[in-house]
Amino acid sequence: MKRRDFLCGASCLFAGFALGHFSNKNKQENLFKKEDFYEINGLGGLTVAVSSHCNLNCKNCDVYAPLAKEEFVTYEQFSKDMEKIKELAPDREISFAFMGGEPLLNPDLTKIINKSVELFPNSEKTILTNGILLDKMSDDFWDVVKTSNMDFGITKYPVDFNMEVIEEKAKKYGFKYHYDIVKSNKLYSLKTREVIDENYNETEGFDWSQNILDLKGTQNYIAKRFTCPHRGINVYARGNIYYCYVHAYIKAFIEYFKVDIPITKEDYIKIADVNDIKEIDDFLSTPKPLCRYCKQCHNTCYGGEPLEWGFSKREITEWT
Numbered sequence: 536m537k538r539r540d541f542l543c544g545a546s547c548l549f550a551g552f553a554l555g556h557f558s559n560k561n562k563q564e565n566l567f568k569k570e571d572f573y574e575i576n577g578l579g580g581l582t583v584a585v586s587s588h589c590n591l592n593c594k595n596c597d598v599y600a601p602l603a604k605e606e607f608v609t610y611e612q613f614s615k616d617m618e619k620i621k622e623l624a625p626d627r628e629i630s631f632a633f634m635g636g637e638p639l640l641n642p643d644l645t646k647i648i649n650k651s652v653e654l655f656p657n658s659e660k661t662i663l664t665n666g667i668l669l670d671k672m673s674d675d676f677w678d679v680v681k682t683s684n685m686d687f688g689i690t691k692y693p694v695d696f697n698m699e700v701i702e703e704k705a706k707k708y709g710f711k712y713h714y715d716i717v718k719s720n721k722l723y724s725l726k727t728r729e730v731i732d733e734n735y736n737e738t739e740g741f742d743w744s745q746n747i748l749d750l751k752g753t754q755n756y757i758a759k760r761f762t763c764p765h766r767g768i769n770v771y772a773r774g775n776i777y778y779c780y781v782h783a784y785i786k787a788f789i790e791y792f793k794v795d796i797p798i799t800k801e802d803y804i805k806i807a808d809v810n811d812i813k814e815i816d817d818f819l820s821t822p823k824p825l826c827r828y829c830k831q832c833h834n835t836c837y838g839g840e841p842l843e844w845g846f847s848k849r850e851i852t853e854w855t
């Protein structure tokens with residue numbers, strides 16, 4: 536599966552369903568019972584937030600990595616939680632996208648992938664990376680990439696980067712990979728962070744955009760349950776499952792800007808507390824209050840203009 540599918544490809548069973556806007560959570564909850572807004576989204580895949588932070592700081596980063604403190608999923612936690620899922624649903628093949636922040640920063644990454652192969656040998660597996668650390672990865676890592684039948688998704692940013700290393704490794708270890716090229720008409724130097732070539736132009740690629748938050752929390756979260764193209768991108772982080780990457784990563788935004796956005800118990804499910812896989816399926820199939828704080832998925836999903844890619848200044852306007 537292509538990397539963009541993980542961020543934009545949730546299935547749209549009820550697209551077009553829209554309700555009016557409501558000014559606050561209580562008003563919304565008085566009018567609707569959440570069970571009436573069930574959309575089947577059983578657990579079949581997980582994006583694993585293997586690291587929250589990053590070695591590149593893109594402005595508008597969808598996962599707030601420029602704002603995140605160092606945070607990893609550990610091998611021990613991953614093993615315990617995935618063994619539990621296997622025990623609860625032995626017949627399910629869970630697919631995995633290993634993502635960050637920058638996943639290659641996680642010192643347990645090789646062991647984590649190995650565990651996913653041991654428990655779910657036939658599922659699809661992908662790593663989504665900016666590729667900066669690829670030439671530093673150990674032979675053990677490349678061996679597991681090969682044996683896991685991993686698809687490698689590399690985002691090619693307009694920064695200095697040696698692409699030959701991945702081509703060389705792909706030949707040696709025989710794995711699949713693809714590039715996603717961030718469109719930009721400027722080439723930046725990663726070292727100096729200055730624009731070094733104004734005429735640099737990629738002809739193919741995807742647009743840079745902005746996922747806009749609503750700090751007042753006035754969005755209709757029940758309608759978003761059926762309309763947002765990002766819903767159903769289930770993310771595993773901190774022993775929990777979240778139903779959208781905004782929910783899983785927004786902690787960094789909240790802590791950095793000290794804003795009052797509550798992450799309630801309704802917004803995540805702790806794997807250790809689950810007794811039946813249906814609890815996770817039900818969790819993923821119902822609206823989540825945290826969506827009140829998200830105005831839209833990418834502005835371009837709603838006809839907005841693409842943005843110029845650049846480095847983050849860690850200003851709140853990059854996300855609002």
Ligand SMILES: C[S@@+](CC[C@H](N)C(=O)[O-])C[C@H]1O[C@@H](n2cnc3c(N)ncnc32)[C@H](O)[C@@H]1O
Binds near residue numbers: 596665717742743
């Ligand atoms: C969140 S990144 C994490 C993995 C890795 N750090 C990378 O950049 O490939 C996963 C994907 O989301 C894309 N993405 C992140 N923020 C974005 C934005 N504001 N607009 C468009 N795509 C974005 C990245 O370009 C990348 O393809």
Ligand code: SF4
Binds near residue numbers: 596598601636637665
């Ligand atoms: S989009 Fe940029 S800042 Fe965000 S995680 Fe990927 S490389 Fe890092």
Ligand code: SF4
Binds near residue numbers: 764766780826
């Ligand atoms: S938080 Fe935003 S992007 Fe995520 S499902 Fe809700 S509305 Fe969509």
